[in-house]
Amino acid sequence: MARMKFLCDADRCIECNACVTACKNEHEVPWGINRRRVVTINDGKPGERSISMACMHCTDAPCAAVCPVNCFYTTADAVVLHSKDLCIGCGYCFYACPFGAPQYPKVGNFGSRGKMDKCTYCAGGPEADNSAAEYAKYGSNRLAEGKLPLCAEMCSTKSLLAGDGEIIAQIYKERVTKRGYGSGAWGWQTAYRETIAS
């Protein structure tokens, strides 16, 4: 089985936010929730880079480790998913997540949080693949249809890569070799404890 990963080639990202929009549209993500966002560092200064960031589907995921009700599970493709039926909305996964991936719908006054929502790598949830129940809770399940996450598929500059870790790392390495530079695979060290030599 593949080991699914995301890789954002920061030297290509133009902060068009198409990935953000595609994700929100594909999964009908509610207001106030962003499963993916583009962060620009050193904005307006030399060395400015934009990075599209979502759940990185970590190896030994911190969210899964701290979850008090054990609602997370890892699929055969190494995608980290969770069950909204089990989630109690405690917010602990957000404290532990290095990438700020978990999001909580506001369900009441003050800080009351609903069931956590995060990037599913377009792989749905525990319900039957592409069922109405799955769509309502987690959005579409493109992986079950043999498609890759829509954010990466939509990327206008092919900056965001999704797919088997070894394949996308290979693509990235080739790019770096050809153009002569690369600012590294953002988040890989934190998520997978590895980095791509560039």
Added chain:
Amino acid sequence: MATRFSLFRFAIVGAMLALFALTAVPAQAQQPSQVNPTASSVKEDQLLKALGSSGNISGRVTIPDQKAATLIQPEGRTWREFHEVTLRWIGAIAILGMLVLLTAFYLIRGMVRIEKGRSGRTIVRFTAFERSVHWMTATCFIILGLSGLNITFGRPVLLPLIGLEAFSTWSQMAKYAHNFLSFPFTIGVIMMLLMWLAWQIPDGTDVEWIKEGGGLVGDKHPHAKRFNAGQKAIYWIVVFGGGAAAVTGYLLMFPFYATDIAGMQTVQSIHGIVAVLFVAVMLAHIYIGTIGMEGAFESMGTGTVDVNWAKQHHDLWLTEQQAQTGAAPRPSAQPAE
């Protein structure tokens, strides 16, 4: 003089110009060649190294949720370690340690008896109002304690026994109970703070009481007013522990209203440590109020205590009460025969 000086100045300016020309030539020659676009680009590696062990990588986002501007926050790992390992150790040592101590104490010392037996005459120790405040706070505390411990220890202890679905349902209810009961608990702590404050200032009798082991160790009966040093300690632990738990708890209930991600992690850590220590101390309080001491529970149960109990444990308070009500303090209160 003036001309010689200006000549000298010309020489310096000339030398500088020559130097500038020399250095400028190679720079000019390089200009048309390839520009390196990543000369000043940032690599994640460099940022992570510059961070050290704390801090996070932040940027700018175009969505309203400014928390999303934090790209990577490696300190989540530290918090994970705390939540998974450190807090569990602190909690297990404090709570199980306290249970072991109390069991050992009970086996060695046994129940502290009313030495002279019950006199059959009672004296009011806590009014109905005081008792209702105590029990409101106590009920909240027990539910808050159990639901809180469930968050830290439920997954390894309870979840394997009852399964994912049942545990999730229970935890969801426990979370709501934890959130809502925090309000009456806080009110209870504030009311206890106000209604008993007058008797809680440490004084000389407390020093003696502590020196003599509070009558728990040994057979001495140190003097005590309405509240002895041990009870004063419990009072202040409730006020400060309960206060700290309430403040940190409300910060957690209103996430990111007053602080950022690092603040939320710190607040949760403080809340967890204070809470497990609080539970451990309260176990001792429950012990001494129930099986640990004969005649103690009724002070919070019916509100009255036996006069001989009061004489043994709170002699100065008894004398004061009897002086107030006009009852002559007798050398030994015994049932009329």
